[in-house]
Every structure is written in structure tokens, then in C-alpha cells.
Amino acid sequence: MTYKVLISDPLSEDGIQPLRAAEGIEVDVQTDLSADELAEKIGSYDALLVRSQTKVTRDIISQAKNLKIIGRAGVGVDNIDLSAATEYGVIVVNAPDGNTNSAAEHTVAMLMSLARNIPQAFLSLKNKKWDRKTHVGVELKGKTLGVIGMGRIGVEVAMRAKGQRMKVIGYDPFLTKDRAEKLGIDYGTVEDVIKVADFITVHTPLLKETKHMINKAAFDKMKDGVQIINCARGGIIDEDALYDAIKDGKVAGAALDVFEEEPATDHCLLDLPEVIATPHLGASTVEAQENVAIDVSHDVVRYLTEGVARNPVNLPSVPKEILNKIEPYFNLSEKLGTFLTHVCEGVIEEINVSYSGELTEFEVGPLTRNTVKGLLKRHLGDHVNDVNASYLAEKRGIEVNEHKSSQTKGFTNLLKVEVKTKSSTRTVAGTLLNGLGPRIVQVDNYSVDVIPDGHMIFVNHTDQPGVIGKVGSSLAEKNINIAAMQVGRSDVGGEAIMILTVDKHVEDEDLNLLRDLEEIHGVTVIEL
Ligand SMILES: NC(=O)C1=CN([C@@H]2O[C@H](COP(=O)(O)OP(=O)(O)OC[C@H]3O[C@@H](n4cnc5c(N)ncnc54)[C@H](O)[C@@H]3O)[C@@H](O)[C@H]2O)C=CC1
Numbered sequence: 001m002t003y004k005v006l007i008s009d010p011l012s013e014d015g016i017q018p019l020r021a022a023e024g025i026e027v028d029v030q031t032d033l034s035a036d037e038l039a040e041k042i043g044s045y046d047a048l049l050v051r052s053q054t055k056v057t058r059d060i061i062s063q064a065k066n067l068k069i070i071g072r073a074g075v076g077v078d079n080i081d082l083s084a085a086t087e088y089g090v091i092v093v094n095a096p097d098g099n100t101n102s103a104a105e106h107t108v109a110m111l112m113s114l115a116r117n118i119p120q121a122f123l124s125l126k127n128k129k130w131d132r133k134t135h136v137g138v139e140l141k142g143k144t145l146g147v148i149g150m151g152r153i154g155v156e157v158a159m160r161a162k163g164q165r166m167k168v169i170g171y172d173p174f175l176t177k178d179r180a181e182k183l184g185i186d187y188g189t190v191e192d193v194i195k196v197a198d199f200i201t202v203h204t205p206l207l208k209e210t211k212h213m214i215n216k217a218a219f220d221k222m223k224d225g226v227q228i229i230n231c232a233r234g235g236i237i238d239e240d241a242l243y244d245a246i247k248d249g250k251v252a253g254a255a256l257d258v259f260e261e262e263p264a265t266d267h268c269l270l271d272l273p274e275v276i277a278t279p280h281l282g283a284s285t286v287e288a289q290e291n292v293a294i295d296v297s298h299d300v301v302r303y304l305t306e307g308v309a310r311n312p313v314n315l316p317s318v319p320k321e322i323l324n325k326i327e328p329y330f331n332l333s334e335k336l337g338t339f340l341t342h343v344c345e346g347v348i349e350e351i352n353v354s355y356s357g358e359l360t361e362f363e364v365g366p367l368t369r370n371t372v373k374g375l376l377k378r379h380l381g382d383h384v385n386d387v388n389a390s391y392l393a394e395k396r397g398i399e400v401n402e403h404k405s406s407q408t409k410g411f412t413n414l415l416k417v418e419v420k421t422k423s424s425t426r427t428v429a430g431t432l433l434n435g436l437g438p439r440i441v442q443v444d445n446y447s448v449d450v451i452p453d454g455h456m457i458f459v460n461h462t463d464q465p466g467v468i469g470k471v472g473s474s475l476a477e478k479n480i481n482i483a484a485m486q487v488g489r490s491d492v493g494g495e496a497i498m499i500l501t502v503d504k505h506v507e508d509e510d511l512n513l514l515r516d517l518e519e520i521h522g523v524t525v526i527e528l
């Protein structure tokens with residue numbers, strides 16, 4: 001099997017070596033595709049690697065029939081329609097750490113250029129003017145830098161600003177007083193920050209909540225002569241409001257690496273002498289590009305070959321050590337889900353997945369998603385995967401609950417799945433037996449010991465002498481050979497179940513002879 005990977009933005013050639021070196025992966029670099037061309041070609045690719053330039057829209061994702069993973073060689077994923085990716089079961093991964101340093105250094109370069117009018121002075125000198133009056137700047141020492149968004153880059157910028165002897169005040173919903181103290185900065189609300197700062201730099205992602213968070217109302221609260229830096233995302237600052245604030249003299253200068261619409265070659269802000277700008281260069285260093293391409297290449301290879309990603313954006317991320325612990329249960333969790341789709345009657349309303357024993361020590365979300373995948377796949381088809389399983393369940397109004405319990409019922413670990421419909425509640429539980437692999441150990445209230453694999457027949461019957469023989473004969477008449485059989489009963493002579501593993505796929509009508517037997521109350525074909 002060969003996976004096809006399309007790289008549609010320029011990535012570091014050294015950085016994509018893990019992809020080029022991987023067996024069974026074919027890399028195709030095409031960095032000049034229009035949106036229409038990309039939509040037309042994407043259908044044959046298993047993975048797409050981008051930076052910020054390629055817009056991975058719903059339209060493109062909907063035409064990407066084989067796409068399994070979108071890799072963002074960088075941080076911001078606002079150019080990728082994450083909801084569409086999740087709905088279509090495409091995992092999105094990014095490379096969150098590789099460009100932090102470069103983006104922080106670029107921000108500081110912009111801060112210093114802004115304070116000392118370096119780009120304007122350079123431009124004037126290039127035009128053969130020796131003008132020492134127009135470009136008088138201000139010192140950074142003693143000034144206050146307001147940092148909005150104290151994540152990876154915001155913190156690095158704050159540390160560097162302290163090196164310039166600046167005072168720093170930061171705001172981030174996750175910034176605690178303790179952490180601010182440790183970093184040696186002040187902290188406050190976003191309002192506190194914008195009121196006291198001489199320079200304001202934003203380092204949040206572009207989200208619904210951060211779109212235009214620096215708007216007219218915010219500018220009105222700022223100090224006169226404030227200077228603004230945006231090396232995060234166009235759109236965090238309302239560009240029209242910024243234009244007016246500069247024109248009104250409220251804002252003395254702005255340094256912009258990013259714009260709401262990129263490329264931004266014909267932007268009115270660029271006509272203002274107070275504005276300096278770069279064409280989205282924050283991550284454009286040899287080092288950052290190599291780092292992010294390496295990280296995202298590794299994740300793409302890992303996901304295509306092992307189904308595991310280290311930096312997922314549209315799935316909760318699970319540390320590698322935990323993934324290694326729960327991975328052996330992946331197969332069992334899906335099979336338990338699939339088993340129940342055969343035996344439950346009616347529309348599924350609720351799924352309860354319970355973990356006991358050593359499993360309770362781990363983050364088990366991936367196993368729950370896998371169980372839900374097993375439950376939905378039979379009716380919704382192969383496009384159901386662990387990325388979209390929870391979304392698809394939610395869309396159908398199915399409640400999914402995860403429980404952890406200390407009752408191990410004698411097993412080192414136990415994974416129990418309960419499915420509720422309007423008319424019934426069905427349960428199946430499984431475990432991993434040391435050296436023997438996965439086993440179904442309980443169906444409803446019956447204890448069994450069944451390998452969850454292959455062609456099966458599930459029978460409800462009355463426990464009485466001769467039933468097993470009659471079942472064997474009826475199947476023999478249809479040339480169905482029994483490989484294994486498990487019987488469970490509540491009481492002697494009461495209700496009982498039989499799970500038969502047979503050698504080949506059984507057609508439902510081949511079981512009519514069984515159904516005709518008086519002692520038999522139900523017969524279901526199960527394919528695991
Ligand atoms: N110009 C460029 O080339 C680059 C731009 N970026 C941009 O920088 C952004 C930040 O990157 P990182 O620091 O790596 O991300 P990060 O995730 O480490 O930090 C973002 C921080 O913003 C905070 N935040 C979210 N909403 C907020 C709000 N309403 N107010 C204040 N803070 C809020 C978050 O809590 C988080 O701590 C990225 O999302 C990306 O858009 C990143 C790399 C290069």
C-alpha cells in the first residue's frame with residue numbers, strides 16, 4: 001500500500017526528509033496550485049501538508065475522498081476548516097513548537113524597528129535622502145510592553161522585552177498571578193493591559209473571541225501615542241479601526257506582519273508612514289522551517305502507518321506513553337462496539353463505556369472514540385473513524401458517557417460497553433488476557449469466554465438437554481462448520497445464550513432452520 005502526500009506550500013526540503021525516507025509514502029510537491037486545481041487533484045491524496053497560504057476549505061475537504069490527515073507546518077490553523085475536517089474524519093495536526101523562537105525574535109525586531117523608525121529611515125536613505133530629523137525614535141527602556149496572549153510566543157516576547165529593560169504586563173485567560181510573578185511581569189485584565197501599555201503586542205490565535213478584540217473601543221482606552229504590533233494573525237486587530245486611530249493621532253505607529261487578507265500588497269494601512277510591515281515572515285527562518293517540517297512530517301508518517309498523531313488539533317492529544325499503554329485495547333474496544341450493533345434492537349440513544357482495573361489509570365478517550373466508531377461503522381460505513389465518531393454520534397443525538405469503576409470482577413482490566421435504545425439495554429464486556437489476547441467475557445448478564453473475531457452466530461434459547469445437539473445438526477444441514485462454541489445461562493433450565501464461531505460467512509436465511517426450533521428465541525449473525 002502506497003500513501004500519497006501532497007505538499008501545497010513551500011516547505012523546507014531538509015525538513016521533509018522523514019516523509020521522503022518513509023517506506024510506502026510518495027511525496028508530491030506542487031506549490032502553485034489554484035483553489036480549483038487543488039480541489040480537482042486532492043481526491044487522490046491521503047495527506048496534505050500546508051503552511052498558511054493554502055486555504056483548506058470545506059469545498060476542498062469534501063472532495064478529498066482519500067484524505068486522512070492535514071499537516072500544518074506551523075501553529076495557526078485558521079486557514080483550515082477544522083469543522084469540515086472533523087466531519088469528514090480527517091485529522092489535522094500542526095507543529096506548535098518549531099517556530100516559537102523565530103516568531104518571538106521577529107516580534108522583537110518589529111518592536112525595535114517601530115521604536116526607532118528603522119524601515120522608514122532606510123527607505124528614505126535608499127531614496128538618497130540624509131534625513132536625521134524625521135526619524136527620531138523613542139527608547140524602549142522604562143516603557144511598558146503589553147502582551148495579549150501569554151502562550152509560547154507571548155512568553156518568549158515578554159522575556160526578551162525584559163532584556164530591553166522594559167516593564168511587561170501580560171493578559172491571558174490562563175495566566176495566573178503565580179506564573180506572572182515567576183516570569184517577573186505584571187498581570188491584569190485585557191483592559192488593564194491596554195490602558196497602561198506604551199507598546200501593545202498580540203499573540204493569541206485568531207478565534208471567534210479574538211477576532212477584532214483590538215477595535216475602536218479598545219483604541220479609545222489606550223494611551224495617546226501607543227504603538228501596536230501584530231505578528232500573530234490578521235483580524236485580531238480591526239484594521240479599519242487601526243487606520244482611523246493612526247489618522248486621529250491616537251496610535252503613533254504600528255508594525256504588522258499579518259493581515260486580514262493575504263497577500264496584502266495593496267492595503268491602505270501600507271500607505272501610512274506610521275505603519276511598518278513584513279509579508280508574514282514571523283516563521284520564515286531556516287531553523288523554524290526545518291523544525292516545523294520535521295515535526296509535521298513525523299506526525300504524518302506516524303498517523304498514516306500507525307494511526308497515532310502527536311500534535312492533533314481536532315482531537316484531544318494523548319501523551320505517547322499513555323497511547324502505548326492503551327493501544328493494545330484499540331482492537332477490543334472497536335470489536336465490542338461492533339458486536340453490540342448486531343445484537344441491539346432499535347435506535348441507539350445512549351452509549352456507556354466503563355473501564356475498570358489498570359485501565360482506570362489512563363486517559364481512555366481514544367478507546368471510547370474507538371468503541372463509538374465500532375458502533376456506528378456498520379450502519380454509517382467506512383468513513384467513520386476515531387476523528388469523526390464522537391461528532392457523528394452527537395449529530396444523531398446519541399449520548400456518549402465514559403465511566404471509570406474500581407470493580408474489576410476478577411480481571412486485571414475490563415472494558416464494558418452498554419447500549420441503550422428505546423426498547424432495550426444491551427451490554428458486552430471484554431478484557432485482554434495475558435498472552436492470549438482479547439476476549440469477550442460477558443454478554444448482558446451471562447459470563448462467556450469468546451475470541452472477538454470472525455463469523456459468529458448469537459443464539460438466545462432455553463437451557464434444556466438436547467438444544468446444543470439440535471443447533472449443531474441444523475447448521476450441519478447448511479454445511480456450516482462450528483469452530484468454537486460458548487454457552488452462558490442464568491439458571492439451570494432458564495434463559496441461556498450460545499455464541500458460535502463458524503468457519504465462513506453465514507447468510508441470514510441459512511439460519512431459518514435454527515429459528516424453527518421451539519427452544520430457540522433469537523438468532524443473529526455477527527461479523528467481527
Ligand atoms: N507571524 C507568524 O509567522 C506566526 C504567527 N503565529 C501566530 O501566533 C499565535 C500564537 O502562537 P503560540 O504562542 O505558539 O500559541 P499558544 O497557543 O502557545 O498561545 C496562544 C495564547 O493565546 C491565549 N489566548 C486565547 N484567547 C485569548 C484571549 N481572548 N485573550 C488573551 N489571550 C488569549 C491562549 O490562552 C494561549 O495561551 C498563533 O495562533 C499563530 O496565529 C505563530 C507562529 C508564526
Ligand SMILES: O=C(O)C(=O)COP(=O)(O)O
Pocket residue numbers: 051052053073074075076077099232280281282283284
Ligand atoms: O505558524 C504560524 O501560525 C504562522 O503564521 C507561520 O505561517 P507560515 O507557515 O510562515 O505561512
